[in-house]
Amino acid sequence: MAGLARYIAIRALLIIPTILILYTVVFIILRVIPGNPVEAVLGTHYVPPEVIKEEMHRLGLDKPLYVQYFDYLWRVLHGDFGESMVVRGRPIAADLKYRIPATIELITAGFLVSVLLGIGTGTLAAVKRGSRLDYAMRIYGIATYTLFIPWVGTLLILLFSVHLHWLPAGGRLSASVSLHRITGIYTLDALITGNWAAFADALKHLVLPAFTLGLVLSGPYTRLVRTNLSDVLQSDFIRMYRSRGLPEGKVLRYALRNALIPVVTYMGLQIAILMGGAVLTETTFSWPGLGSYLYQRISMRDYMAIQGTIVVFAFIVGIVSLLVDITYALIDPRIRY
């Protein structure tokens, strides 16, 4: 057990350099590209130059870069994400706290959709190996991976919102629906409070973004499941089951169980891709999560907001990877460092 604890500790510590590297890269990029938050906000307004100078000073943008760099690190270490540079007096932590649940809701739903679509199509392909269906599924696996999220999203909006009027075109909840915020994950909050109208409404808003994200990310699962399941279906133990006269459905279930092991590995790796996909999905569907926040604040050069979001992104990815690693250590005793 001591070995396991040590292993977990090392893995956890590895999150720190991950965050540090990402923060450093983002910090440098932000300062290298022209433009700064003060000018981006004031834009083409006439403002006396003293005001701009004072504003730069207030935000600490006139300090040397290394001071700004370590100042921020020091604050984050104390759990202080600073104040927004474009919305004055607004703590970044408040924005993040509000938006993290939205992103978690989206990526969880998107993740589920991608896994189910991927396993479904992959299984079909493996079972009907060599058939037309197999080819179709293989094309699906590659084609969906190449899709551009805003494009798919817009098409889905056109079909389901504009033409059919089935689903809302964006947002998370209708204004007429009130929901007591507990976790910030609206579907979950609605379930906890037994607010079925809100649950249905939140779900309606979630369907299109989750499907878009899930669809685009399902391709790799399709290919992974197909390859593995094909291999397993030809292995000795499956032949044995079949020779014993086990029904094909049951055989498939056993085969799938074994074929899914690498898929679980891949799930852990996908978290970073999911977060990236969330930026595009959220922007397309006006989903008020971390992704659309990042997108919006980059254009305004809100250094604090961008840095804060990146740190949170890195943290989430780190934590999920850690959980995956721990799961492995638990289920496979050979993995120890």
Added chain:
Amino acid sequence: MVMRGRGRRAASTGAIVASIVIIIIIIAGVAAYYYHGKAAKTTTTSPTATATGTPTGATSKTQTTSSTPAKTSTSPATSPAATTAKGKGVVVIGVTDKITDLDPANAYDFFTWEVLSNVMSGLVKYDPDTGKIVGDLATSWEVKDNGKVWIFHLRHDARFADGTPCTAQNVVWSIERVMRIKGDPSWLVTQFVQNVTALDKYTVKFVLKTPASYFLALVATPPYFPVSPHYPPDKIASDATWGGCGPYMIAKWVRDEVLVLKPNPYYYGPKPKNTEVVIKFYSSSEALRAALESGDIDIAWRTLNPDDIKAFQHMPGYKVIEVPGLFIRYVVIKVDAPPTNNKLVRQALAAAVNRPEIAELVYHGTVEPLYSLVPKGLWSHIDAFKKYGDGNIQLARKLLQEAGYSETHKLHVVLWYTPTHYGSTEAQLAAVLKQEWEKTGMIEVTVRSSEWAQFVNQLRSGQFMLSLLGWYPDYLDPDDYLTPFLMSTANGWTGTGYKNATVDKLLQEAEVLTNQTARAQIYVKVQQILAEDVPYIPLVQGKLYLVTSSKVVSLKVSPLMFLIYSSIQVQS
């Protein structure tokens, strides 16, 4: 293999079972909701329903105050209003703008000012029907000491949304708060106001640094609005929901997601024509259009693409309402570096520009050609640039020849634009301008772009030879269309480097004059010099468009182009 896989299998099986269960719940939920929704819909839209069907649901012919050729919808079943928020008199407005600070001490953008103007009220306001400044909180005012002292007499029945009376002390406290906090728009106060005092409970006195003829226009802006005493005295409250003493109060505010306004029960003016205003925030104009078409919103406000506006004009069930614009677009020319430091070159560029073509090709007629920096409709406006004509290639060539250019020795210019800030048509605008200039055969145009934050940085540091910019006024006065551009001490932000002592003197003179006719004469002179020196080429004057579903019966827009929420009337 079987032994080793046991633990893993258990784990993955668990995950799969859990996910399947969740998916089933989701599917069941969706199915149930649709079933429910469909059942509800069929009862209300059924033409044969006698007892339950409301008479307004069957006939969707609406009386509209707009002059647009909106056709009435063909069948009520296709009307998107069927799916909009429940509740009588609720208006849902969609925007792509964001609210920056719900605090007049730091808000300095069009949309936030619109919202503040609806939840707060100032001493004076613009009358939406006449366009004139009329009293709001103030019932009357006096000007003394040659325009240096302004005294406002307040009404006695103004109250904040929590019932607290709004007095002269509140007005003074709020304005002093703006001066103290020194936020972005504070210069609209500090540049002009020496001090502000309450003479008694209902009298406010301003002493100005220098007489400002357009002081009333300034007083109509949010930095002069009294805010609730709950606002912190020396800190910006970006998410403040206490509001002011305007027609609405803020009932719900979720940043970047939704703002819900309800009528202020203590408002002294006429009651709003609706019971609730909901503002929803969208990330793009495409998303905004989709939201209107899907029935999520009743009004699509700023900003739809010109293409989309055109499309809605031909779509049944929608009304397109045109708002005369104060928004201007123009080219900034750097006058302190070659080759554009040559006046002849600048005049040639102005002559080759074809404004009607731009209005048609780029904006599908949703804008008007503009021949001065002062927009049409505002007093003192003259068509100063008409003297060059439109697409006047002949004149342009002649001027270029005089400047020493020819078809073999071409003038090289670089035109900069920013791709998203002014809508997605900007690249097209740059392309059309390039084409128009190159038609002379003596100009070669390189078009470049940089995204907003970078663009502004380059602009302010004077890195652009030619750049495409837009202007929305801070206060409604010709001064605000001329001084920030032409006064050499104030135009640093445009990067033009333009400096003309005569213009500086004229603008200063006009600022302190109280006689509008005398001021107008000066502004006409300034516009003539502008057209002669050409540090800017005015292009078009923007109109704004509102697209509404047929549910919206009437609405009004203030002369500042702010939507007046209390005027929006919807069908029940």
